[in-house]
Amino acid sequence: MSDLPTKVGVYGGGRMGAGIAHAFLIKGSDVIIVESSGDAAGAARTRVEASLAKAAERGALGAAGTLTVTTDAACLGGTELVIEAVPELPRLKADVLATIEKAAPDAVVGTNTSSLSIDSLANALAVPGRLIGLHFFNPVPASALIEIVVGPRTDPALVTRARKWVFDLGKTGITVTDSPGFASxxxxxxxxxxxxxxxxxxxxxxxxxxxxxxxxxxxxxxxxxxxxxxxxxxxxxxxxxxxxxxxxxxxxxxxxxxxxxxxxxxxxxxxxxxxx
Structure with missing residues (x-):
């Protein structure tokens, strides 16, 4: 039985964010993508819908969850997991993480960073233990790997949950400690x-x-x-x-x-x- 969250947020709908949304949608989670503008939101929806259409052609779609794309971060309320997928700019990521924590106070916060310190990013949160690295690989739908990055303040119970989520997404997780560049x-x-x-x-x-x-x-x-x-x-x-x-x-x-x-x-x- 899947333990995936029923409602997932993705902050940033570029190539990586759209791919992360796809991964959860095809496993039945409802996904909310937050983007910075109406144009960016429209482009994000197009990316995800095109990706889902390809999955349907391959017979790999199944019972997909619902997709919402918005510019209002408040819509993340009630999510169980929110993953930021914005560019690798420390200040931008910190600002986004703080916005996520405010909008979704009960959610686990994930960062898709491929190299930045989890512990440094956690300084943006009032509760640093809520942050865990979930480094997806491009293209997300076809990639078998997710890097689970554990910061020194990450709640140990969260690591166990993250490993189960990765398994339920049909991917393989490797667990690494917070260090420059991680493993991959x-x-x-x-x-x-x-x-x-x-x-x-x-x-x-x-x-x-x-x-x-x-x-x-x-x-x-x-x-x-x-x-x-x-x-x-x-x-x-x-x-x-x-x-x-x-x-x-x-x-x-x-x-x-x-x-x-x-x-x-x-x-x-x-x-x-x-x-x-």
Missing amino acids: SRLGVLLALEAMRMLDEGVATAEDIDAAMTLGYRHPAGPLRTTDIVGLDVRLDIAEHLERTLGPRFAPPSVLREKVAAGKLGRKTGEGFYTW
């Missing part, structure tokens, strides 16, 4: 940065570097193609954070900075290390 971003970014340096030094083409990992190590996608999917700007933000916290081995290569400055952010802009 720390490993994934380091590999991607070295691939970028190899490309910059003319060691091999992007296609051949990626083939080394997909064919030689059975990675589903190479580090450069994965960077295009994640977004070069996202990878740059994470790398800069890891450089500050873990040292120069995470220093972003010049090729990454140059592409981001030129607006070549990967799949979402049509060009990154590949043309999409």
